[in-house]
Amino acid sequence: MRKTDQEVALDSVDREMLRLLQDDGTLSSSALGETLSLTVTPCWRRRKRLEDLGVIRGYQANLDRRKLGLRVMAFAQVRFDNHSPGAPEDFERVIGSIPEVLTCHKVTGEADYVLTVLARDLDSYGAFVEEVLRRQAGVVSIQSTLSLREIKADTRIAIPN
Incomplete structure (x- = not known):
């Protein structure tokens, strides 16, 4: 830890x-x-x-993405090959600077990373995949899943006793 x-x-x-x-x-x-x-x-x-202590990391307004014209929420699973030293670290640095990416998690399973991405429409999301994700060294596959309906979106954490 x-x-x-x-x-x-x-x-x-x-x-x-x-x-x-x-x-x-x-x-x-x-x-x-x-x-x-x-x-x-x-x-x-x-x-x-x-x-x-970093328990409170900051304060922000919670915005309605749809009212801002961001209609598409996608979950991109990104997989790397095993032959690109430094590529995952470079990927993390690049992804960390892109405002359309809400979350990026290094995960277990078939994918190496799962990203939550917002876009205006499918064309914008497609451009993000082609112009950002596919251009990253070592990326061998990208699988996208689109959100059809948002059931819950909350930033509140259940505080343990």
């Missing part, structure tokens, strides 16, 4: 703070403290500690 992946000890107030912030990341320390029965300063200190 990498040092940055070490589990952080949380008490019940920390866990409740995380639940509240996942629901509304714009809560002020005053509003958060009121809900948690803390004054502003201790509330701010707890929040800052969770941020410094």
Whole structure:
């Protein structure tokens, strides 16, 4: 386990703070403290500690992709050959810089990576496959699966006790 992946000890107030912030990341320390029965300063200190420890990685607005014209969600399974030293590392660096890629996971099984990709339409997704994925050294196959209907899309994490 990498040092940055070490589990952080949380008490019940920390866990409740995380639940509240996942629901509304714009809560002020005053509003958060009121809900948690803390004054502003201790509330701010707890929040800052969770941020410094990397438990809270940042704050963002959750956007509706369809209202932004991103109608296609694809899951691309990418497989590499065994003869390209450094190719997976180069692939990870390139993929990490592409905003259309929401997630990239190194996985077990037949594929080496699974990506979640957003595109305006099938033509745009096809161009992404041809102009980005197929041009990566060592890539031997790409299998795409398209989402027909999104059943659940959530960024909230169930916080363990």
